[in-house]
Each structure stands twice: as structure tokens, then as C-alpha cells.
Amino acid sequence: xxxxxxxxxxxxxxxxxxxxxxxxxxxxxxxxxxxESATVVWPPTGIAIASxxxxxxxxxxxxFIGAFLTxxxxxxxxxxxxxxxxxxxLEGIIAALLVNKLAGGKEAFYKVSGYFKFFLLAGVLSTAxxxxxxxxxxxxxxxxxxxxxxxxxxxxxxxxxxxALIVTPFIxxxxxxxxxxxxxxxxxxxxxxxxxxxxxxxxxxxxLTSGYSLVxxxxxxxIWIAFRLGLRATTTSIIALSIIAIVGTLSGQxxxxxxxxxxxxxxxxAFMDIVAIxxxxxxxxxxxxxxxxxxxxxxIDNMIEGFQIxxxxxxxxYVNDSIVKQGKSTREKxxxxxxxxVYPGIEETEVFAQLKRAMVERIPHKMETEFKFPDGSSGWxxxxxxxxxxxxxxxxxxxxxxxxxxxxxKRTASIVENATEAIIGKTLDGIITSWNKGxxxxxxxxxxxxxxxPNTILIPPEHTDEWEGIKGKLLQxxxxxxxxxxRITKNGRVMDVSMTYSPIKxxxxxxxxxxxxxRDITEKKKIxxxxxxxxxxxxxxxxxPLTSIKWYSELLLKKTDTNFSExxxxxxxxxxxxxxxMIYLINALLNVSRIDLGTFIIxxxxxxxxxxxxxxxxxxxxxxxxxxxxxxxxxxxxxxxxILDINVMRIIVSNLLSNAIRYSxxxxxxxxxxxxxxxxxxxKVWDRGIGIPNHQKDKIFKKFSRADNAxxxxxxxxxxxxxxxxxxxxxxxxxxxxxxxxxxxxSFTVSYPMSGMKEKEGSGQPN
Amino acid sequence: xxxxxxxKRVLVIEDDQSLATAMKDGLESSGYNVTIAGxxxxxxxxxxxxxxxxxxxDVLMPKVDGMTMLKGLRQDEAYGKNAKxxxxxxxxxxxxxxxxxxxxxxxYYLIKSEVNVDGISAKVKEVLGN
Numbered sequence: 069x070x071x072x073x074x075x076x077x078x079x080x081x082x083x084x085x086x087x088x089x090x091x092x093x094x095x096x097x098x099x100x101x102x103x104e105s106a107t108v109v110w111p112p113t114g115i116a117i118a119s120x121x122x123x124x125x126x127x128x129x130x131x132f133i134g135a136f137l138t139x140x141x142x143x144x145x146x147x148x149x150x151x152x153x154x155x156x157x158l159e160g161i162i163a164a165l166l167v168n169k170l171a172g173g174k175e176a177f178y179k180v181s182g183y184f185k186f187f188l189l190a191g192v193l194s195t196a197x198x199x200x201x202x203x204x205x206x207x208x209x210x211x212x213x214x215x216x217x218x219x220x221x222x223x224x225x226x227x228x229x230x231x232a233l234i235v236t237p238f239i240x241x242x243x244x245x246x247x248x249x250x251x252x253x254x255x256x257x258x259x260x261x262x263x264x265x266x267x268x269x270x271x272x273x274x275x276l277t278s279g280y281s282l283v284x285x286x287x288x289x290x291i292w293i294a295f296r297l298g299l300r301a302t303t304t305s306i307i308a309l310s311i312i313a314i315v316g317t318l319s320g321q322x323x324x325x326x327x328x329x330x331x332x333x334x335x336x337x338a339f340m341d342i343v344a345i346x347x348x349x350x351x352x353x354x355x356x357x358x359x360x361x362x363x364x365x366x367x368i369d370n371m372i373e374g375f376q377i378x379x380x381x382x383x384x385x386y387v388n389d390s391i392v393k394q395g396k397s398t399r400e401k402x403x404x405x406x407x408x409x410v411y412p413g414i415e416e417t418e419v420f421a422q423l424k425r426a427m428v429e430r431i432p433h434k435m436e437t438e439f440k441f442p443d444g445s446s447g448w449x450x451x452x453x454x455x456x457x458x459x460x461x462x463x464x465x466x467x468x469x470x471x472x473x474x475x476x477x478k479r480t481a482s483i484v485e486n487a488t489e490a491i492i493g494k495t496l497d498g499i500i501t502s503w504n505k506g507x508x509x510x511x512x513x514x515x516x517x518x519x520x521x522p523n524t525i526l527i528p529p530e531h532t533d534e535w536e537g538i539k540g541k542l543l544q545x546x547x548x549x550x551x552x553x554x555r556i557t558k559n560g561r562v563m564d565v566s567m568t569y570s571p572i573k574x575x576x577x578x579x580x581x582x583x584x585x586x587r588d589i590t591e592k593k594k595i596x597x598x599x600x601x602x603x604x605x606x607x608x609x610x611x612x613p614l615t616s617i618k619w620y621s622e623l624l625l626k627k628t629d630t631n632f633s634e635x636x637x638x639x640x641x642x643x644x645x646x647x648x649x650m651i652y653l654i655n656a657l658l659n660v661s662r663i664d665l666g667t668f669i670i671x672x673x674x675x676x677x678x679x680x681x682x683x684x685x686x687x688x689x690x691x692x693x694x695x696x697x698x699x700x701x702x703x704x705x706x707x708x709x710x711i712l713d714i715n716v717m718r719i720i721v722s723n724l725l726s727n728a729i730r731y732s733x734x735x736x737x738x739x740x741x742x743x744x745x746x747x748x749x750x751x752k753v754w755d756r757g758i759g760i761p762n763h764q765k766d767k768i769f770k771k772f773s774r775a776d777n778a779x780x781x782x783x784x785x786x787x788x789x790x791x792x793x794x795x796x797x798x799x800x801x802x803x804x805x806x807x808x809x810x811x812x813x814x815s816f817t818v819s820y821p822m823s824g825m826k827e828k829e830g831s832g833q834p835n
Numbered sequence: 836x837x838x839x840x841x842x843k844r845v846l847v848i849e850d851d852q853s854l855a856t857a858m859k860d861g862l863e864s865s866g867y868n869v870t871i872a873g874x875x876x877x878x879x880x881x882x883x884x885x886x887x888x889x890x891x892x893d894v895l896m897p898k899v900d901g902m903t904m905l906k907g908l909r910q911d912e913a914y915g916k917n918a919k920x921x922x923x924x925x926x927x928x929x930x931x932x933x934x935x936x937x938x939x940x941x942x943y944y945l946i947k948s949e950v951n952v953d954g955i956s957a958k959v960k961e962v963l964g965n
Binding site for chain 1: 851853857858895925947948951952953
């Protein structure tokens with residue numbers, strides 16, 4: 069308890085404390101009747117014990133000097149005064165020491181048990197030391213006789229005991245810095261009860277009631293104060309009553325009047341000591357109880373569970389914050405009202421039946437229930453209903469969210485379980501962790517047969533190495549969609565499947581496994597193959613008559629010796645043109661079919677890019693000339709040979725070029741650029757034609773997509789060209805970008821890495 | 836179209852009458868002596884009988900297709916093995932059917948819808964020049 073105090077401040081405190089002690093001592097000695105140094109009213113003991121407890125043992129000089137001066141100025145004997153001062157100081161130090169060690173220091177004054185320890189250790193034990201030393205000193209110093217030892221000792225000890233009991237708690241409580249927050253009502257109450265105490269005290273200890281022993285009339289006020297007004301008020305009231313009582317008794321009034329003033333005061337002090345012990349203990353008990361209540365209330369208010377107490381009259385007696393929230397209500401609407409008022413119709417519910425059972429038959433109950441609120445909403449609650457003396461309490465936990473999650477989980481699980489697609493869960497090591505009905509049907513294994521087994525039982529040997537690659541992609545956060553491979557069923561049938569993998573993540577977001585959706589595409593493959601054959605056959609069959617038309621119309625157009633009229637020649641040219649367009653369309657369709665089926669053979673070889681572009685330009689010479697278009701060529705001739713599939717490159721360039729020609733105005737300009745940078749080479753085809761409308765820019769690479777303005781301008785296009793171009797570029801590891809402004813022109817830029825086109829072998833079915 | 840006293844003989848094996856006629860007309864006007872065979876079987880017989888200077892061969896034909904006929908022809912050491920053959924088809928050159936056969940022997944390849952009768956004549960002339 070030693071506080072560090074700067075020297076000057078410590079000195080000041082010592083002086084002030086010595087002075088206070090001195091004054092209190094002198095006042096006490098005014099009432100010394102058996103010996104000039106022994107009194108039954110000795111507040112300095114209380115001051116000393118409180119000071120040692122609050123400020124530490126270091127302030128002993130103040131107590132010692134204060135005690136010395138008090139006695140020296142009373143009896144003038146140095147040695148006697150020194151002896152008494154020693155006793156007074158030791159008393160305080162030992163009291164503080166014992167209380168600090170055994171009762172928890174000043175905290176002892178906030179617990180009933182601590183207070184009683186203080187009473188025994190400081191009040192009864194340590195005060196005896198002062199009495200012993202004091203009385204022996206007096207006798208040795210010649211200020212008293214041995215025959216007087218008993219009465220003087222008892223007087224001395226009683227004075228010290230009273231001082232300790234009445235004054236120490238007073239100082240301790242008032243030294244607590246905690247601010248008292250009393251509302252106006254409380255203040256009025258305090259003023260009234262104090263006035264009552266003073267009036268009654270005065271009446272009891274004055275001649276108004278002489279002849280009647282009415283001291284018990286003071287007790288109701290003291291108890292009232294102890295119950296309702298706290299520790300400070302209680303100790304203050306006791307001191308106030310003590311003063312009134314001492315003054316009254318000394319002036320020869322009151323119920324404690326005995327044959328000598330000392331005996332009178334002795335009886336009075338005995339009474340006051342008992343009142344003090346009882347009242348302070350009671351006040352501490354009340355405060356302790358309230359603190360405990362507040363603590364529990366805080367806990368109850370802050371817990372997630374709703375807590376309510378319902379009285380036998382079905383009125384809410386206590387509700388915590390959670391129940392207010394759960395009940396979608398306010399404290400004001402609940403407290404003091406019945407359940408039936410707050411929740412009309414509650415009597416019809418299952419919950420109420422259980423509440424009633426608890427209330428009437430005193431049977432506790434646990435349940436989970438859906439509760440409908442007056443506003444039409446509802447929630448799930450977990451309830452515990454317990455009978456208590458006041459009625460019942462209900463502990464409730466809002467289970468709505470959990471219930472909803474459970475429902476969602478159940479629903480999802482049921483969707484997965486009943487999906488016709490096979491859905492399989494696996495760990496990253498490929499161990500199967502879930503297996504739905506679809507999987508059972510597709511593979512022929514039951515759940516019990518595969519759970520915990522490696523997924524290799526489902527994979528034909530030639531595909532087992534795929535898993536590492538898939539795992540790698542999944543770990544990088546990629547989804548794998550429609551990956552086509554093969555799987556094997558329980559009875560050994562190898563099927564073509566399309567797999568879609570998604571990562572399974574744990575709560576921290578780490579990927580712990582994968583879910584795979586498996587579709588049997590054996591049928592689809594068969595159909596694709598038939599479609600493939602059909603397209604090949606159909607296009608071949610169509611091409612033969614078309615070739616015939618082509619050849620004959622060309623033969624006719626070439627015959628200069630026949631006498632066709634100009635009109636007839638024009639008709640012939642139309643036939644020839646339409647025929648060529650039809651051949652182009654059939655070739656495009658065939659290409660699309662091959663691209664879609666993945667049978668387009670791509671075989672990159674070293675080739676001269678500029679030569680390819682030039683030869684395509686040559687193919688379009690007639691059209692370019694007839695439309696009087698200017699071709700702006702911008703070639704980087706350092707690009708000699710690159711790795712590419714000539715056929716693919718020709719298809720790309722001729723489609724872009726034919727679009728540029730088709731959508732240019734007559735006499736316009738078209739540009740072709742070939743250039744490179746460190747990593748890539750580029751082929752750019754631009755025109756100043758009609759451009760692509762903004763809202764159709766995202767569709768231009770789609771199959772059969774043609775911009776509105778393109779259809780108006782020219783009815784020719786197939787809507788397949790850019791689709792073919794984009795597909796071929798995608799399959800060969802290149803990329804294509806375009807810029808277009810309506811009525812300003814369009815430019816397409818194709819780029820490939822300098823390493824050239826990627827090889828992509830089609831499945832090469834005969835067609 | 837110079838008149839040649841000893842015209843080169845061309846065998847056209849083509850099941851489509853219309854195409855065959857166009858070729859016959861075109862080639863004859865270029866001064867070639869043209870025979871037409873309607874299927875692989877007939878073509879095979881004519882080839883071995885007449886030993887033409889150039890054979891123009893369709894691929895997809897009834898009875899015996901062009902590739903089978905060509906394989907048979909190449910078995911014939913006396914004439915067929917080194918006969919000059921121009922495959923004329925609407926199948927692409929990279930088609931498996933075609934690539935199997937075409938490799939070593941003197942064989943040429945044209946796609947019907949991409950050439951015209953003049954182009955065929957030019958190819959025949961080119962082949963004969965070799």
C-alpha cells in the first residue's frame with residue numbers, strides 16, 4: 069500500500085495528518101474521565117488505521133508526533149507521552165499490517181467477510197496493544213496505580229475499538245474517488261431520512277423523552293440508510309448519531325445516563341459499536357449483492373441467448389437485450405405486459421402449451437419451434453423453459469439462421485444427390501469423397517464401393533496422367549470446363565465423357581479438393597461423327613454438280629466465236645458468279661463443321677508469310693480491279709519464313725481481305741500490313757468501309773453473325789468467315805483484335821508468337 | 836490449239852457424265868485424244884488396254900473407287916507402275932484417302948471446284964512435259 073510521494077508533499081501530508089490526529093485526540097481527551105489520558109471516545113485510532121491502510125506505513129511519524137503532542141500537551145510528561153505515542157502508532161501499524169495481509173487491505177471494507185476480519189484484527193486485536201502499552205506506561209510513569217489497571221485498560225480499549233469501528237470505514241469510504249450518482253429522488257430520500265435521524269436522535273438524547281428508553285427509534289433510519297443509501301451515507305449517519313448521542317449523554321440526557329460520565333459514555337459506545345458493526349455489515353451486504361446482481365445482469369444482457377422471466381400473471385418481469393431483439397419488441401412494450409397482450413394468439417401455439425405446463429405443473433421443457441410474429445414474419449427458436457419461484461424463465465436461442473443454412477444445405481445436397489449428371493467429390497490426392505446417384509448410374513459403382521477409393525479406378529490407364537495437370541490448374545484457381553476424355557465403368561465399358569471440375573475450398577479459402585461433373589458424351593460423339601460424315605458427303609455430292617456448272621459456264625464465257633448477245637453474256641456471268649459463291653459457301657460450311665468437330669488438320673511448316681499474303685491478293689485481283697480499289701501494302705521484308713499452316717493462313721487472310729473488299733466503297737483504299745516486334749508477328753488488314761456498329765462488336769466472331777449494316781450493304785456474306793478465322797486462330801495459338809468505327813472503317817490485326825502456329829492435329833476421320 | 840498429227844491420249848475416269856463431257860470437250864479442243872471411262876473398273880481395263888499418256892482419275896466412284904483402281908494400276912509393272920495420273924476430286928489434298936496413295940509415284944492432284952477446264956488442260960500439258 070506504500071505510495072510514492074515526493075518529499076515535500078510527503079512532509080506536508082505528514083504535518084496535516086499530525087494536526088488532524090492532534091485535534092481529534094484533544095477532542096477525545098476532553099472526555100477522559102477515569103484518567104486524563106484514557107477515554108472511551110478515541111477517533112484517532114480510526115484515523116491512524118485508515119491512514120496506514122490508505123497511505124502506507126511511511127506516514128508513521130505523523131501518527132507518532134500527533135499522538136505525542138496530544139498527550140504531552142495534556143499531561144506534560146515526556147516519557148509517558150512517548151510511551152503512549154509508541155502504543156498508538158504500533159496499534160495503527162499492526163492493524164493495517166494484519167488487515168493488509170489477512171483481509172485484503174482496504175478491499176476488506178467492500179465484503180462482509182472482509183469487514184468482519186477487519187473488526188477482529190484491527191478493532192479487537194490491535195487496539196489491545198495500544199491499551200496495554202498505554203496503561204502500563206501510565207502506571208510506570210506514575211500517572212496511575214496498578215489497582216486502576218482494569219478500568220483504565222477497558223476504557224482505553226473501548227475508545228480505540230470504537231474509533232476503529234466508527235471512524236476507519238468512514239474515512240476509507242469517503243476516500244474512494246468513485247463519484248456518487250444520485251438522482252433527485254434519491255437526494256430527497258437521503259435528506260428526509262437524515263433529517264429524521266437527526267430529529268429522532270436529538271429527541272432520544274434530549275430531555276424531551278427523559279424517563280423513556282427510546283434509543284431503538286434510531287435504528288429504523290440507520291437500517292434504512294444502510295439498505296438504500298450506501299456505505300458512505302451509512303458511516304456518516306453513524307458518526308452523526310454518535311455525536312448527537314455523546315453530546316446528549318454528556319449534557320445529562322438520554323437513555324445511557326449512568327452514575328458516572330465514564331460509565332455513561334461506556335454504555336453509549338458499546339451501543340454505538342454494535343449499531344456500527346450491524347449497519348456497516350448490512351450496507352456492505354446490500355452493496356455486494358447489488359454489485360453481484362449488476363454483474364449477472366450485465367452478463368445476462370450481453371449473452372446471445374434471450375432471457376426472460378414471466379410471472380404467474382403472464383407478465384414480463386425481466387427481459388434481456390437479446391430477448392428484446394429476438395422478440396422484435398422494446399423493453400417498454402414487454403415489461404409489465406402479459407404475453408397475450410404482446411403476442412395476440414400466442415395461447416393457441418405449442419410454445420404456450422409448454423409454457424403453461426412449466427408455469428402450472430412446474431415441469432421444465434426444452435424445444436425447438438417456429439414462432440410467428442404479429443407482423444407476419446417468423447423465426448426458429450431453441451427454447452429452455454424452467455419453473456422458478458417467480459413463475460418461469462425462458463432461455464431462447466435464435467436458430468433461424470442455422471435452420472435456414474440447414475435447409476439450404478439439405479436442398480443443395482438433395483439437388484446434387486438427385487442430379488442426373490454424375491457429381492463426384494475428390495480430395496486433391498484423388499480420393500473419392502462424395503458420389504451421387506448420377507455417378508452411381510453412370511459408372512455402375514455404389515457409393516459404398518467407391519468412397520475412400522482413389523479415382524484411378526474410374527480412369528482408363530492411358531488417361532491416368534491427366535489428373536496432375538487438372539490438379540495444377542485447379543490449384544491456380546482455374547475452373548476446368550467440358551474437358552473431354554474417357555472414363556471406364558464398373559463393367560469395363562470405356563465411355564467418352566465431358567468433365568467439368570471446380571475447386572472445393574475450406575473455410576479459409578484453401579483448395580482442399582475438387583468436384584467433378586461428368587457427362588457421358590459417347591452418344592454425342594457418335595452423333596458428331598455422323599454429322600461430320602453427313603456434312604462431308606453432302607458437300608461432296610453438292611460440289612460435283614456445282615463444279616459442272618462452273619466448268620460449263622466458264623467454257624461458254626470463253627467461247628468468243630458464239631453469238632451471245634451482251635444480255636446473254638451478262639446472264640452467264642451471273643450464273644458463274646453465283647456458282648462460285650455457292651462453292652465458297654460449301655467450303656466454308658465444311659470448314660466450320662471440321663472446326664466444330666475438331667477434325668480440322670493443322671500442320672504448321674516453315675513458310676513465307678509475305679508470299680502467302682501476296683498470293684491471296686492475287687486471287688482477289690479481279691475483284692479489286694473491278695471495284696477500282698487501291699491496295700496499300702506495308703510489309704516488313706525482314707520476316708522471311710515463319711512456322712505456319714499455309715492453308716490456315718490463306719483462309720485467315722482471304723476472309724479478312726474479302727470482308728475488307730466487300731464492305732469498302734468503290735475506288736476506296738484497303739491496307740495490308742505485315743510487321744513484327746520482339747515476340748510476335750502481325751498481319752493487319754484495314755479498310756475505310758462501313759465499319760461495325762458498336763452494339764454488334766461483341767458478336768462479330770459468332771457463327772452466322774452479320775452486322776445490320778453489312779446485310780444492307782451486301783447480301784453476299786455467309787456470316788461464317790470471321791467465325792472460321794477466330795476459331796482457326798484460337799486453335800493455332802494466335803490472337804485477333806479489331807478496331808472499328810461506323811462509317812470510318814475497320815481494321816483486324818492477327819498476331820502470332822514468333823515461334824509460329826501451334827500444332828493441332830484433328831482427329832482426322834475420313835471425309 | 837495446234838493440230839497434232841500424233842495427238843497425246845488422255846483417259847478420263849469420271850462417273851459424272853456432265854463433268855466427263857466438259858473435260859472431253861475442253862481437252863479435245865486443246866488437241867488431245869480423249870477416252871472416257873465411267874467407273875474404276877472400266878477405267879482400269881481401258882488403261883491397261885490403251886496405255887494412255889495421262890490418266891485423269893476421279894476418287895469417289897461406283898464399283899471400284901479411284902484409289903483402289905490406282906493401287907491396282909501401280910501393281911502393273913509394264914505400264915501402270917509409272918503411268919502419269921492426275922487425281923481430280925472434290926476431296927481435299929490432305930484427306931487420308933488421298934495421302935495414302937499419292938506419295939512416291941508420278942501422281943498429281945487437282946481439286947475440281949477450284950480448277951476449270953483450261954486449268955486441267957494446262958496441268959495435262961505440264962505433266963506430259965515432265
